[in-house]
Amino acid sequence: MTTSIGPSLGIDFGTTNSSIAFTHGDSEVELISFPAGTATTESFRSVLYLEQQRHASRTQIKGFTGPQAIEHYLRAEHKGRLIQSLKSYLTSRTLTGTEVFGRRYTIEDLIARILTDLRLSAERQLGRPVRHATVGRPVRFVGAENAEDDDFAVQRLRQAFVHAGFESVEFEMEPIAAAYAYESTLDHDELILIGDFGGGTSDFSLLHVGPGVRARGRTAKDLLGNSGLGLAGDSFDARIVRKLVSPALGSDSFERSYAQARDRPASIIPAAPAWIYANLERWHYLSFLKTRNVAEILKSARARAQEPEKIEALINLIEEDLGYQLHQAVQRLKVDLSHHESAEFRFRDGSMDLVATVERTEFEGWIAEDLQSIERCVDTLLATSNIPAGEVDRVFLTGGTSFVPAVRRIFESRFTASRVRTGNEFTSVARGLALRAEEVRLTRK
DSSP states (O other), X not given: OOOOSSOEEEEEEOSSEEEEEEXXXXXXXXXXXXXXXXXXXXXXXXXXXXXXXXXXXEEEEEEEEHHHHHHHHHHOSSOOEEEEOGGGGTTOSSOOEEEETTEEEEXXXXXXXXXXXXXXXXXXXXXXXXOEEEEEEOSSOTTOOSHHHHHHHHHHHHHHHHHTTOSEEEEEEHHHHHHHHHHTTOSSOEEEEEEEEOSSOEEEEEEEESHHHHHHOOOGGGEEEEEEESOSHHHHHHHHIIIIIGGGGTTTOBBOOOOOOTTSOOOOSBSSOHHHHHHHTOHHHHGGGOSHHHHHHHHHHHHHBXXXXXXXXXXXXXXXXXXXXXXXXXXXXXXXXXXXXXXXXXXXXXXXXEEEEEEHHHXXXXXXXXXXHHHHHHHHHHHHHTOOGGGOOEXXXXXXXXXXXXXXXXXXXXXXXXXXXXXXXTTHHHHHHHHHHHHHHHHTO
16 A cells, blocks of 8 residues: 555545544544535535436436535425435445436445545545545444455445545444544543444444553554444334334235125235335335336335325325435434433425324334344453453443434443443544554554
8 A cells, every 4th residue: 555645534434424534643633524505514424416407408417425415405396316325235246236317327336426525525625635545344234244245345345435536445443443533532541342333333342442552552452352233323213214104104004905795804915015115214225216117016006005195105205205304304303312201203295294202112112123133242242352341441432323322221231321431423433543544654654
């Protein structure tokens, strides 16, 4: 690798949000700011919006990313294609790309479009070309069943960075990067457990950090173990959609029975295929429902349904590409339930007018299986590292899902509330990546 001269750059390309941090040869870390309407943001939405623009006799496909993508999507009278959670596709060997407005794009192409805008934003703020970066990666990618799947995902992500104009990237585990960010606040050494909760993955690392560790130089023995699983905030969102939204769109509805005889049972044939509702639960699949085949299936389902108005609402949701609005409604409910014992879910758009009160205990029941998976992952890490919970000095939680009270209780029950810390939930990984990039640069001098 060619070592860059100038700022050491860390890029956290996330399932939901991305951020970039840099350091100029010291421990001071700064974040790249991105334009967002009349303001700026340090958290760049990992979304891509493609639309057709007609100019005289020709039609052009224009692409927008981050805050600009959302602005163009919301303003568009005729919606284009809003693509979210692209990082979640990286392990799929069957899903290589998609066709948009008659043009074929690979997954690497789509991700590269977002990464290119991230790079250009960094170049504008830094006033110099950006060609090298330290990049975060999860311990376990969404959909990965073994190490080969994770390696495959890393190769695709590396290729996307190359397509985006980067000459070299070095990867670091995201929870370890978060550990470096936490370490920068310490004046003593600690044994810490990092919990990094993204949109698609939950990752954990157990390691020694602190000024003494940095002074003597890190060794392999400082990292006691990593673990991770392909579920986090998006999985919680999926439970909300399944319990609240899908029934209003006909998931529990059946076909009409044309048999009038009293001894004939009522129809138990679902009005619409279950796989459509399964795709509805995942933001990164929702945009791919907008196809001619799905439209024909739902048109036929509406004609046969006992509750055709619900299928009509589903058709409108897909045709109007309202996944972003639905995502925002789900996010608002999740945030409200993190601060209150009950909250109101509201989704009013098109033909849908869905309002429901949800208790926090009810939501926790919906995500109970996911919470158990997180618990097992943490306990397995402690067991395989042969470290009792009492020997861990501090637990540092980062990422949006760390706000969920039921997630915090997992760690407070094992390590006590006094040892659990949070901070910079959406930018700590990028900060740590920049610090790691600078550390590596100095060792190579």
